[in-house]
Amino acid sequence: MSAVLKAQGLGKRYGRRWALSDCTLEIPPGRVVGLVGPNGAGKTTLLNLAVGQLAPSAGAIEVLGGRPASGPRQLAKVGFVAQDTPTYAGLSVDDHLRLGARLNPGWDGALARERIGRLGLDPSRKAGRLSGGQRAQLALTLGVAKRPELLILDEPVAALDPLARREFLSGLMEAATEHSLSVILSSHLVSDLERVCDHLIVLVDSRVRVAGDVDDLLASHHRLSGPRRDPARLPAGQEVVTASHTDRQSTLLVRSEGAIHDPAWTVGQVGLEDLVLAYMTPKTPDRPALEALR
Numbered sequence: 001m002s003a004v005l006k007a008q009g010l011g012k013r014y015g016r017r018w019a020l021s022d023c024t025l026e027i028p029p030g031r032v033v034g035l036v037g038p039n040g041a042g043k044t045t046l047l048n049l050a051v052g053q054l055a056p057s058a059g060a061i062e063v064l065g066g067r068p069a070s071g072p073r074q075l076a077k078v079g080f081v082a083q084d085t086p087t088y089a090g091l092s093v094d095d096h097l098r099l100g101a102r103l104n105p106g107w108d109g110a111l112a113r114e115r116i117g118r119l120g121l122d123p124s125r126k127a128g129r130l131s132g133g134q135r136a137q138l139a140l141t142l143g144v145a146k147r148p149e150l151l152i153l154d155e156p157v158a159a160l161d162p163l164a165r166r167e168f169l170s171g172l173m174e175a176a177t178e179h180s181l182s183v184i185l186s187s188h189l190v191s192d193l194e195r196v197c198d199h200l201i202v203l204v205d206s207r208v209r210v211a212g213d214v215d216d217l218l219a220s221h222h223r224l225s226g227p228r229r230d231p232a233r234l235p236a237g238q239e240v241v242t243a244s245h246t247d248r249q250s251t252l253l254v255r256s257e258g259a260i261h262d263p264a265w266t267v268g269q270v271g272l273e274d275l276v277l278a279y280m281t282p283k284t285p286d287r288p289a290l291e292a293l294r
């Protein structure tokens with residue numbers, strides 16, 4: 001099966017400012033993808049481009065082999081839960097399911113009712129009277145019962161307490177496994193992403209800083225500590241992501257596909273949260289690395 005999402009030099013500009021620049025990505029099928037980055041990094045912009053709610057200013061994007069929102073078949077293949085888990089406050093849970101059935105050719109009514117029953121949501125309750133967590137679960141139910149091949153969720157857990165977040169994410173994982181869904185979700189909460197995602201994209205300042213399968217990323221990043229050294233003098237193939245120094249000691253987070261054999265370094269593993277935070281740390285390319293990172 002081909003890529004779920006393929007972007008080539010993709011960009012979106014508002015006036016003179018690029019909300020997303022030069023984005024080249026290829027997401028393999030069957031992944032639960034975490035899209036992470038600071039406020040204003042371009043996450044919503046990328047997701048809106050993927051569902052066809054925005055048109056690119058540069059480059060190209062393909063989702064499940066087609067142009068986003070290019071027709072009914074393409075629309076049926078992609079589910080989208082926008083930021084703030086939108087529901088209609090004046091409509092009941094049941095009304096939402098009826099609407100879902102009317103609007104989606106592949107609607108799985110039995111799945112929707114079973115999920116709502118399992119969540120203990122009163123079908124006659126208006127969405128405006130549900131809690132934030134219940135509304136998020138309703139929005140997820142609508143997204144899953146559409147039976148898309150790809151479900152895209154923009155910060156679905158942002159407003160939820162830790163318990164509701166956990167319930168939401170385990171429901172999402174269950175749906176992804178049961179229905180062989182590919183999922184892309186954005187979040188600021190790296191610890192949540194760590195639990196559910198097997199592919200990661202870090203966006204910073206409108207650019208992709210790193211992307212790949214989590215296992216590969218963890219295997220190719222290393223924490224080096226040892227006697228103080230200028231990071232610019234590392235061997236070719238070792239890319240310094242961050243560096244910090246004391247008078248005598250350097251600690252580097254390095255990307256390297258090969259193993260690090262230099263006996264001067266103590267080499268440690270890197271966790272996903274540290275990896276994400278390292279890529280989110282602003283780079284200062286115009287100053288010598290050693291001094292800038294002192």
Ligand SMILES: Nc1ncnc2c1ncn2[C@@H]1O[C@H](COP(=O)(O)OP(=O)(O)OP(=O)(O)O)[C@@H](O)[C@H]1O
Nearest residue numbers: 014018019020037038039040041042043044045046
């Ligand atoms: N409609 C718009 N008009 C002008 N600028 C916009 C518009 N939408 C987004 N932007 C700008 O584009 C940049 C990226 O915004 P985007 O919403 O994609 O970021 P984000 O990573 O989703 O942020 P957050 O985590 O805060 O939701 C920001 O600088 C934002 O101000």
